[in-house]
Amino acid sequence: MSERLLEVKHLRTSFFTYSGEVKAVNDVSFHVDKGEIVAIVGESGCGKSVTQMSIMQLVQTPPGKIVGGEVWFEGHDLLKLSQKEMRKIRGSQIAMIFQEPMTSLNPVYTIGSQITEVIRTHTKCTRKEAWQKGVEALETVGIPEPALRMKNYPFEMSGGMRQRVLIAVAVACKSKLIIADEPTTALDVTTQAQVMELLLKIVKEQVKSLIIVTHNLGLVTRYADRIYVMYAGRIFESGTTKEIITNPKHPYTKGLLLSVPKLDGNKEDELIPIEGAPPSLANLSNHCAFAPRCPYKTGKCDEAPIPELRLVGADDHCVACHLLSNEE
Amino acid sequence: MVRFIIRRILISFLIVFLVSVFSFSLMHLLPGDPARIALGQDASQEDVDALRAKMNLDKPIITQYYLWISGMLRGDFGDSIVYNRPVRDIIVQRLPKTVSIGVPALIISVVLGIVFGVVCAVKRGKAIDQILTFITTLGIGTPQFWIGILGIYLFAIKLRWLPIQGYVAPSENFFEYSKHAALPVFALSISMIASIARQTRSNMLDVINQDFIRTAKANGVVNSSIIFKHALRNTLIPIITIVAMQVRNVIGGSLIVENIFNIAGIGALLNVAVNNRDYLIVQSCVLIISLVTVVCNFAVDILYGVINPQIRMTRG
Amino acid sequence: MKKKNDRLNQAIRVFFSRGIIVKISFAIIVLLILVAIFAPVLTQYTETEQHLNDKLAKPSKTYLLGTDNLGRDLLTRLLYGARISLEASVLSSLIAACVGIMFGLVAGYYSGWIGSVIMRLTDAQLSMPPLVLCMVLAALLGGGVVGVCIVIGITIMPGYIRMIYGQVLALRENDFIVASKLVGQSSWKILLFHLLPNCFPTIIVMFTMNLGTAIMLESSLSFLGIGIKAPTPAWGSMVSEGYNYLVMRPYLSIIPGLCVMLVVIAFNIVGDAVRDAIDPRLRGKL
Numbered sequence: 001m002s003e004r005l006l007e008v009k010h011l012r013t014s015f016f017t018y019s020g021e022v023k024a025v026n027d028v029s030f031h032v033d034k035g036e037i038v039a040i041v042g043e044s045g046c047g048k049s050v051t052q053m054s055i056m057q058l059v060q061t062p063p064g065k066i067v068g069g070e071v072w073f074e075g076h077d078l079l080k081l082s083q084k085e086m087r088k089i090r091g092s093q094i095a096m097i098f099q100e101p102m103t104s105l106n107p108v109y110t111i112g113s114q115i116t117e118v119i120r121t122h123t124k125c126t127r128k129e130a131w132q133k134g135v136e137a138l139e140t141v142g143i144p145e146p147a148l149r150m151k152n153y154p155f156e157m158s159g160g161m162r163q164r165v166l167i168a169v170a171v172a173c174k175s176k177l178i179i180a181d182e183p184t185t186a187l188d189v190t191t192q193a194q195v196m197e198l199l200l201k202i203v204k205e206q207v208k209s210l211i212i213v214t215h216n217l218g219l220v221t222r223y224a225d226r227i228y229v230m231y232a233g234r235i236f237e238s239g240t241t242k243e244i245i246t247n248p249k250h251p252y253t254k255g256l257l258l259s260v261p262k263l264d265g266n267k268e269d270e271l272i273p274i275e276g277a278p279p280s281l282a283n284l285s286n287h288c289a290f291a292p293r294c295p296y297k298t299g300k301c302d303e304a305p306i307p308e309l310r311l312v313g314a315d316d317h318c319v320a321c322h323l324l325s326n327e328e
Numbered sequence: 329m330v331r332f333i334i335r336r337i338l339i340s341f342l343i344v345f346l347v348s349v350f351s352f353s354l355m356h357l358l359p360g361d362p363a364r365i366a367l368g369q370d371a372s373q374e375d376v377d378a379l380r381a382k383m384n385l386d387k388p389i390i391t392q393y394y395l396w397i398s399g400m401l402r403g404d405f406g407d408s409i410v411y412n413r414p415v416r417d418i419i420v421q422r423l424p425k426t427v428s429i430g431v432p433a434l435i436i437s438v439v440l441g442i443v444f445g446v447v448c449a450v451k452r453g454k455a456i457d458q459i460l461t462f463i464t465t466l467g468i469g470t471p472q473f474w475i476g477i478l479g480i481y482l483f484a485i486k487l488r489w490l491p492i493q494g495y496v497a498p499s500e501n502f503f504e505y506s507k508h509a510a511l512p513v514f515a516l517s518i519s520m521i522a523s524i525a526r527q528t529r530s531n532m533l534d535v536i537n538q539d540f541i542r543t544a545k546a547n548g549v550v551n552s553s554i555i556f557k558h559a560l561r562n563t564l565i566p567i568i569t570i571v572a573m574q575v576r577n578v579i580g581g582s583l584i585v586e587n588i589f590n591i592a593g594i595g596a597l598l599n600v601a602v603n604n605r606d607y608l609i610v611q612s613c614v615l616i617i618s619l620v621t622v623v624c625n626f627a628v629d630i631l632y633g634v635i636n637p638q639i640r641m642t643r644g
Numbered sequence: 645m646k647k648k649n650d651r652l653n654q655a656i657r658v659f660f661s662r663g664i665i666v667k668i669s670f671a672i673i674v675l676l677i678l679v680a681i682f683a684p685v686l687t688q689y690t691e692t693e694q695h696l697n698d699k700l701a702k703p704s705k706t707y708l709l710g711t712d713n714l715g716r717d718l719l720t721r722l723l724y725g726a727r728i729s730l731e732a733s734v735l736s737s738l739i740a741a742c743v744g745i746m747f748g749l750v751a752g753y754y755s756g757w758i759g760s761v762i763m764r765l766t767d768a769q770l771s772m773p774p775l776v777l778c779m780v781l782a783a784l785l786g787g788g789v790v791g792v793c794i795v796i797g798i799t800i801m802p803g804y805i806r807m808i809y810g811q812v813l814a815l816r817e818n819d820f821i822v823a824s825k826l827v828g829q830s831s832w833k834i835l836l837f838h839l840l841p842n843c844f845p846t847i848i849v850m851f852t853m854n855l856g857t858a859i860m861l862e863s864s865l866s867f868l869g870i871g872i873k874a875p876t877p878a879w880g881s882m883v884s885e886g887y888n889y890l891v892m893r894p895y896l897s898i899i900p901g902l903c904v905m906l907v908v909i910a911f912n913i914v915g916d917a918v919r920d921a922i923d924p925r926l927r928g929k930l
């Protein structure tokens with residue numbers, strides 16, 4: 001039984017706006033073990049990014065607020081830590097990389113100064129030592145001529161290279177967990193594969209854990225150990241990658257898989273999109289959020305309360321759907 | 329980079345040239361004969377004609393312009409009709425007074441403006457932000473002539489802390505200079521502080537919402553470093569342009585402030601010269617003022633290149 | 645049609661939702677307009693009427709705000725001064741907008757040689773402080789409200805020139821211009837009927853903001869004794885005249901100056917609110 005690194009329990013985060021309370025994260029629970037790669041998959045706006053920001057306590061606090069839940073990491077509930085204590089964890093224990101590498105680095109400072117700043121924030125070392133560590137980090141992420149690159153400015157690098165730099169910053173402080181929020185969405189396909197391979201390599205070589213957040217189910221099937229499927233602020237299905245891909249239970253997951261083109265599929269096979277659009281998170285009903293779009297919906301789905309996650313299959317395969325819990 | 333500098337220098341020359349043509353034409357478009365106006369209605373025609381010849385007014389316009397410009401380049405600005413002295417001497421005598429009020433005003437405005445702007449941006453939405461933002465809204469609409477007079481009434485007449493008018497050079501007596509300069513500097517600064525503070529706040533808020541700030545936060549960088557290192561440098565880059573613009577406003581403001589406080593500086597000189605059709609003074613002053621502004625803008629552009637590596641390396 | 649109404653309604657709602665300050669400012673402007681229109685009705689005196697026996701009288705029932713050094717009722721002069729301020733601001737801003745837009749269009753359309761010249765001239769103009777430019781031009785054009793308005797209009801117009809020029813340049817890159825030309829539409833028609841309507845929101849915002857600037861310039865000019873000549877009551881010149889009597893009758897200077905300040909601030913606040921209502925993305929740029 002692997003050691004649990006991160007455990008999120010019943011996390012709730014809402015944004016309080018003029019239109020009312022937007023429940024971006026509405027009772028989400030998941031966990032990550034040491035050395036695991038976990039994928040959180042869902043459409044834009046389903047709350048997967050806000051979940052990660054909540055873990056890091058980076059949610060914009062005037063409109064947003066973490067209203068409930070616990071986030072256990074190395075024996076501490078992160079949500080109970082102060083900003084000062086949280087700051088020590090960010091970048092050194094848990095590192096996060098984001099979607100837009102083009103704008104994620106400060107344009108007026110060199111790569112080197114930005115990396116060394118993070119290193120020196122978290123570890124006591126001289127400027128020279130930090131510089132050296134930075135060079136090593138750049139090397140680990142496969143940037144050629146790292147010593148020269150340290151003196152470059154961000155605008156002198158391509159998008160893929162910048163994303164590598166951002167990963168290098170995450171690696172430099174030997175963090176235990178990397179959270180990658182749509183790390184490849186802004187990159188072209190070839191670079192996407194390179195970055196994913198790089199992340200995989202880092203995880204395996206340095207025994208880190210990785211959470212990948214994406215809307216691209218196809219991307220993670222190759223890399224992830226386990227998958228969580230999110231929709232409208234909740235988790236609909238969870239399980240090992242193998243189980244989810246070969247044996248999807250939730251109608252939404254099934255729909256997602258059907259809409260992804262398969263390399264070995266027939267050319268004539270249609271891509272079947274999921275009808276309708278995701279619900280507004282400001283006006284969530286008390287029933288299953290997917291019901292309006294679900295092709296298998298019954299009358300019960302419109303009346304019963306929000307379905308809970310229940311074990312339905314091998315290897316901890318859980319689903320939140322009324323129709324399936326009946327099958328037991 | 330060198331090409332960039334050369335191009336900017338050329339454009340600057342062009343602008344100053346255009347301004348010189350403008351101010352020259354303006355003065356020569358004024359109705360009335362400058363010589364006649366200088367000598368008065370009763371002067372004889374011969375005297376007027378003699379003065380005209382001396383002032384080169386009988387030559388073709390282009391020649392007059394050429395004579396004036398070449399004179400300016402040699403340092404000979406001509407003679408003032410009203411004061412009967414070389415224009416250059418008058419300007420040189422008066423310039424320090426304007427500078428000794430204007431420069432402190434500029435420095436104070438920039439420092440206070442940036443400080444207020446940063447405070448407002450960092451404490452966005454909180455009480456201090458609301459209060460300061462409201463005050464800056466008031467400040468931008470405050471007429472310099474009014475705040476000057478109000479200041480005199482409160483501090484000079486009612487409270488008797490400061491003198492009402494007048495000027496003492498800093499080299500003579502620094503304490504007296506400060507007392508006399510306090511109100512003029514204050515009057516000049518109010519709207520500038522407000523303007524700079526507004527702009528700084530707006531820029532800083534934009535910068536704080538940028539992705540690279542999010543990255544720095546996610547990497548656990550200390551908050552003070554985020555504000556003063558990451559955010560500030562990016563904020564200050566456009567602020568430099570604002571500061572250059574304020575140089576222009578300082579000069580414009582000194583027209584009013586010197587009038588109220590009876591300071592014999594360039595502003596007051598221009599006022600008198602325009603009213604008296606002392607066209608050589610007006611031409612020279614306008615040209616010099618424009619030159620100062622252009623030089624400031626040029627310096628700002630160079631500074632941009634220094635601070636923002638992207639411009640330095642890719643432009644030119 | 646309904647869509648346009650919805651946008652207008654939404655804009656109005658956003659405008660007024662900005663809080664009590666905006667409402668007060670809007671009220672000040674409405675007050676200004678009413679006072680300007682109804683000045684003769686609101687006071688029994690005319691603005692130039694001199695009561696030499698009552699020079700520098702203190703506020704009383706006969707003269708609600710006292711009289712100035714020539715025995716003229718201060719309140720009356722303030723009310724008629726409102727006319728001058730309003731006239732000056734609206735007329736100057738209109739002149740600035742019309743002439744500026746025209747120059748901007750020409751500069752952008754003939755973007756080669758002529759465009760460069762116009763833009764360099766604009767740069768040259770911007771190298772001079774506005775007040776200096778106004779003063780020098782006013783000496784040329786003489787006094788009177790119209791003269792002053794032309795002068796102030798010319799001083800303010802660079803904003804429009806640059807904005808329209810930029811828009812035209814950006815438009816030239818647009819494919820649909822090429823498409824329109826292929827279909828045979830003349831470029832001028834495109835400019836007038838496509839580009840200009842697109843710019844209206846920005847133009848409106850700029851115009852509202854210029855109203856305040858114009859009043860500030862006008863009052864500064866009249867303070868310096870340029871432009872609007874006595875005995876026409878302009879708030880700026882009232883401040884200047886009252887300055888001589890600051891010790892015993894401070895309000896002669898302070899009240900007209902306060903009026904200028906309130907009106908300029910009101911226009912600025914309303915201008916901000918208009919900008920936010922029409923297009924919040926302009927925040928920071930205008």
